[in-house]
Amino acid sequence: MVIRKYQPKDFENMRKICFETSSGFDSDRGKQALYAMYCDYYVLEEPDTCFVAANDNDEAIGYVICAPDQERYNKIFHQKYDPIVKKASFSRWLMHRLGNMMSKKVSKLYPAHLHIDILPEGQRQGLGHRLVDALILDLKQKGVKGVYLVCGAGNKKGVNFYRKYGFKEFSNAFGSVTFVMDID
């Protein structure tokens, strides 16, 4: 399995991984909201900080996607992707908006944020660690000082993984844990 940067040919596989590792987004509208919030923004607007784990056929089976600068993210997401989410699902839009507002404090100290998802067949083989290693090295070279992420408190795989990798808990409220990592 190879870790490499995202390439445009990966786009449909990114959406597939995003959908298959999520739950509750089954309707067409749900998918539109899901892709806008948790896939398309990153691969289309920030491809240089997106990495994939690719199998022997060079097909992505996992990814880490990242917005390296929260201010830029807020601006572009608000202009181009927020309207898609709002039209597809008002409740999802509201929750995403609230999450964004709650990230204000953490993103001042940790300007980058990430999402990581790996298809079940690729899990627990070290790919998550290798993907985050690649991203952190890249962010370091770009001079980004810290990265955060938000994980459901009930997501055991996620919570265990971030703790094991060395992320620190920044906050734990309303069923979500925010993890952070200094990059120096």
Ligand SMILES: CC(C)(COP(=O)(O)OP(=O)(O)OC[C@H]1O[C@@H](n2cnc3c(N)ncnc32)[C@H](O)[C@@H]1OP(=O)(O)O)[C@@H](O)C(=O)NCCC(=O)NCCS
């Ligand atoms: C969370 C995730 C990215 C971890 O990636 P991974 O490649 O499986 O993790 P690694 O192999 O690098 O690291 C393994 C560690 O992750 C955690 N972990 C991974 N799978 C786990 C599982 N099924 N149960 C409990 N902990 C698990 C453990 O800490 C594990 O260490 P251990 O095997 O010594 O207990 C991956 O499991 C995944 O994509 N899960 C589904 C989507 C998801 O939850 N994404 C995070 C959203 S916030």
